[in-house]
Amino acid sequence: MSNDTDAWLERRRLTRRLNWWRLVAVLAIVAAALGALYWADPGNVIRRHQAHVARLEINGVIAENDWWMEKLDEAATDDRVKALILHINSPGGSTYGGEALFQAIRKVSEHKPVVSVIGTLGASAGYMIAVAGDQVLARETSLTGSIGVLFQTAEFSKLMEKIGVSAETIVSGPLKAEPNPTRPMSPEGRAQIQRMVQETHVWFVNLVAERRNLPPETVARLADGRVYSGRAALENRLIDGLGGLAEARDWLARNRGIASELPLRDIPSEPPTGWLDGVGSRAFATLIGKSLFSERLKLDGLISLWHPE
Template sequence: GERKPVVAIMQELATSAGYMVALGADHIVARQSTITGSVGVLMQSTDITELLGKLGIKPESVKSSPLKAQPNPFEPFSKDAREVTQLIISDIHTMFINLVAERRKMNKTKATNLSNGRIYSGRQAFANGLIDSLGGEEEARQWLVTAKGIKKDVPLKKIVIQRDRHLLREILGDIVGKTMFSSRLRLDGLISLWHPVFR
């Protein structure tokens, strides 16, 4: 089918996964004061076993192996599980770095140096080659006109996605991690953020 040009416009915040999404665009525009970058990977879990113990609650589980369902909030994070999880985090971080290098057309050393988890202002991101230009919708439209031959008067159609959020369920999900409480579970993982098919 027809391939349409894509421009990503960063507003106040586009860090980590937000920056990863922007990498899928043909051109990235950010405000001078946009906060972006934070190229890295983070996995968090909460150990609530001590709290449950004070409440007289003792979780029980039957697993096929010690590493099954680790980490989870209902048992301490074991040394072996931590090592396995760190390997996964490091592997995904490497994928993220490679993605930055490929999409931003920079060498691996520079991409690695920029991908240490720190944040950048829009000005810093532009200076380091993480974005293409500074500005907003006007600059994005101008790029489409000059680089892709799109008519300047093409009407803008805004699509607003409404999120159905059940407050109590999401609070519980935020506390104990991605569990059965969280409606975000079905979109969890990097597959929802980047897939080669959509390059």
């Protein structure tokens, strides 16, 4: 019996020792994995609580966007965010959406430096939000500018006559139903819309003049709706310099003391979705939204948008 007991005790001792080393091995693997994730960490998932430079990409047609507004508000009040870099690739959009983003970016700039980097395209409302930054950069071949406002409508009265359809509209005032796609625009209605467009255009010109420290008459001369290359925009003082992310970080380091060694953290440009929701929404946007409908047609109100016909 003594030999059996000794053998059982020895096996138990060896088992405990083996389990101990297994635990040590598992902990070592976990520690190594966490260490590798910490140092790689491309999205700054672990280091997000450290001081960092935030980057927000603003892509596509600009409209009312509560998510962007929320993220900009967070960046303004988060002490861990030492600077904000905006990467803009947009033809513009609604003047309201551009104005709201402009004001939100200026709010960030009250607390920390903001650099706007124009990518392939930053025109109309895209340029409007770019000038909200403390420093505006673009590549030589970027397209920017297109300072101006437009109002688009359609009129189908001749088509309705051909297919035998008529429409009746009862209004409380002569300008209530202007413009109306069922009848030609009246001279009074056209004049009223032209005044509204011109009023907003003057507002846009004055905004650019103030932010770029240019005389309003100089901006008015440049604001005939045309786009400018990055090189031409620099010559006309619509931007501050040529470059991209590296030049933005260099400017922050030289002029605002924001160390280039600080990690760069991307702010999600759209809300997270579930896997099925994300696949479904992307599929619908691709197959239906972008195939059948121009994004321009989904904008209401005054538009500051550049797009070649």
